[in-house]
Amino acid sequence: MESSSDQLKTKKVLLQYLEEHQSLFLNEWNETMIVNEIDPYKETIKENGYEMFSLVMNTIKGSLSEEVLRKLAYKIATERLEANINIGDFLYNINLGRNIMVRNTFGANLPIHDTQLFIEAINKHFDTFSYHAVTKYTNLKNDVIDEKDTFISENHKDKLAVLGQISSSFVHEFRNPLTAVMGFNKLLKKENPNLKYLDIIDYELNQLNFRITQFLHTSRADFNEEQREQISVMELIEEIQQLTYASIIDANINVEIVFFPDLYVTASRNGLKQVFLNLFMNSIDALKNKEQPRKLIVHAFTERNELVISISNNGPAIAREITESIFEPFFTTKELGTGIGLYVCKKIIESNDGYMKCVSNGDLTTFSIHFPDSKMMDD
Ligand SMILES: Nc1ncnc2c1ncn2[C@@H]1O[C@H](COP(=O)(O)OP(=O)(O)OP(=O)(O)O)[C@@H](O)[C@H]1O
Ligand SMILES: [Mg+2]
Numbered sequence: 001m002e003s004s005s006d007q008l009k010t011k012k013v014l015l016q017y018l019e020e021h022q023s024l025f026l027n028e029w030n031e032t033m034i035v036n037e038i039d040p041y042k043e044t045i046k047e048n049g050y051e052m053f054s055l056v057m058n059t060i061k062g063s064l065s066e067e068v069l070r071k072l073a074y075k076i077a078t079e080r081l082e083a084n085i086n087i088g089d090f091l092y093n094i095n096l097g098r099n100i101m102v103r104n105t106f107g108a109n110l111p112i113h114d115t116q117l118f119i120e121a122i123n124k125h126f127d128t129f130s131y132h133a134v135t136k137y138t139n140l141k142n143d144v145i146d147e148k149d150t151f152i153s154e155n156h157k158d159k160l161a162v163l164g165q166i167s168s169s170f171v172h173e174f175r176n177p178l179t180a181v182m183g184f185n186k187l188l189k190k191e192n193p194n195l196k197y198l199d200i201i202d203y204e205l206n207q208l209n210f211r212i213t214q215f216l217h218t219s220r221a222d223f224n225e226e227q228r229e230q231i232s233v234m235e236l237i238e239e240i241q242q243l244t245y246a247s248i249i250d251a252n253i254n255v256e257i258v259f260f261p262d263l264y265v266t267a268s269r270n271g272l273k274q275v276f277l278n279l280f281m282n283s284i285d286a287l288k289n290k291e292q293p294r295k296l297i298v299h300a301f302t303e304r305n306e307l308v309i310s311i312s313n314n315g316p317a318i319a320r321e322i323t324e325s326i327f328e329p330f331f332t333t334k335e336l337g338t339g340i341g342l343y344v345c346k347k348i349i350e351s352n353d354g355y356m357k358c359v360s361n362g363d364l365t366t367f368s369i370h371f372p373d374s375k376m377m378d379d
Contacts, residue, residue: 010114015060017108022053025100033093034085041079048076056101059125060118066128073132081140090137091130098126156329163218171216178209203246210277217274217344218329226268228352233300233309234262240276247284253294263300263307265371271348278341279311279367285334286315286365302373310368318360326358
């Protein structure tokens with residue numbers, strides 16, 4: 001068995017060898033590590049290397065406290081996060097340091113059996129450092145993400161509050177004259193069925209009415225005030241088809257409706273109408289970005305104690321990473337979109353005790369509305 005005086009001798013030789021070759025190790029580390037050209041801590045990295053080296057020396061001497069190593073790990077992790085380096089590159093650089101130190105320990109030409117203990121200590125040193133550095137780095141990164149999320153949701157809240165204020169004061173002012181004009185237009189059509197352009201006027205007025213109603217919905221904190229009634233889903237869909245008829249013909253879309261039997265749901269009629277109009281209009285927009293054949297499919301069925309109404313189209317799929325965001329207010333990929341359509345849909349359906357889902361793949365994009373079965377009645 002090796003005597004402690006032998007071990008002390010090995011330690012001394014090793015420390016001396018490492019000390020003499022310090023600049024060689026550090027240069028190799030500096031030249032081979034991954035550093036961004038615009039790293040704000042470029043100079044500090046070298047200093048950190050020196051610091052790390054002297055801590056490794058202390059580990060070999062047996063005089064390093066974990067607290068000191070943890071402090072350095074925290075300092076470097078904070079700098080690396082600010083430098084925006086990714087965690088993979090960060091770990092790569094740490095392990096590079098470990099390999100250079102271990103490899104050079106062999107360079108001291110001491111019998112392997114004598115250096116084993118010190119190599120284990122160096123490895124443990126780097127493991128402890130990695131543990132503290134990665135923990136700190138991850139916590140800091142999570143804080144940044146949380147901060148961003150809070151900022152985004154605060155920002156949305158602010159926008160919604162402003163939108164709500166604008167809506168509630170303007171909507172009523174616009175709505176009353178609009179309702180009157182729509183009424184008179186109908187009357188005009190009845191008295192003069194052959195008068196040109198009345199259909200176009202009617203279509204545009206309906207679009208305007210839809211937009212105004214949409215704004216009204218974003219401003220309403222409580223949709224529950226709306227009266228609920230029993231609605232035939234089939235009838236409602238027919239109404240929506242009439243309202244979107246011009247766009248459907250224009251885009252040459254084949255609408256397929258699969259209902260068996262007709263289903264009834266107790267909900268706010270205006271609310272549901274707004275939802276289906278939004279879903280139809282989104283589908284039509286999506287289909288415009290696709291070659292023929294263009295299909296819009298409406299299904300209503302019961303499944304596992306739920307009434308499900310789904311609107312599908314065979315347009316381009318929604319990228320997986322944005323399917324979560326599309327229900328957020330102001331999220332839009334359209335040049336002229338406001339991004340409140342789906343947000344309003346979700347709010348309306350939830351206020352009627354239902355929920356919404358979106359599934360999109362290469363074949364179909366489907367938005368489905370689910371109501372608990374207490375809200376439905378087969379005819
Ligand atoms: N059927 C669909 N197919 C593909 N993408 C869709 C579909 N429906 C919605 N989207 C995506 O979700 C986004 C948000 O839709 P949403 O209806 O909330 O807003 P918008 O249509 O952009 O604007 P608007 O407020 O006028 O409705 C759209 O911009 C689009 O990227
Ligand atoms: Mg929309």
